[in-house]
Amino acid sequence: MNPILASVVMMVAVGGILGLILGIAGQVFYVQPDERTEQVLNMLPGYNCGACGYPGCAGMAEGLVGGEVANVSLCKPSNADQRKQIATYLNETPGPDGKTLPVKP
Numbered sequence: 001m002n003p004i005l006a007s008v009v010m011m012v013a014v015g016g017i018l019g020l021i022l023g024i025a026g027q028v029f030y031v032q033p034d035e036r037t038e039q040v041l042n043m044l045p046g047y048n049c050g051a052c053g054y055p056g057c058a059g060m061a062e063g064l065v066g067g068e069v070a071n072v073s074l075c076k077p078s079n080a081d082q083r084k085q086i087a088t089y090l091n092e093t094p095g096p097d098g099k100t101l102p103v104k105p
């Protein structure tokens with residue numbers, strides 16, 4: 001067989017096998033996204049100031065939904081209405097695991 005043709009066939013075969021492995025791994029290790037993170041992010045002030053200790057509001061939203069943050073008042077620029085809205089939403093809306101979060105305003 002022509003060495004160039006053999007190497008092309010080999011590269012296509014290896015690429016196909018690796019693609020198949022990646023596809024299967026993507027299905028096996030798929031993590032259900034928690035839609036509450038996006039909702040909480042939309043309720044935060046959106047200043048991305050970092051006063052909460054996270055690099056931006058997205059980090060704070062992930063911290064709240066992930067259970068790392070138990071008090072919305074960590075976000076200093078937020079007002080009382082925003083804090084209460086976020087806490088109520090997380091207290092009443094279950095995540096993919098069916099559990100709600102005991103977050104305080």
Ligand code: SF4
Nearest residue numbers: 049050052057060075
């Ligand atoms: S303190 Fe509030 S506004 Fe500032 S980054 Fe954190 S969540 Fe966003």
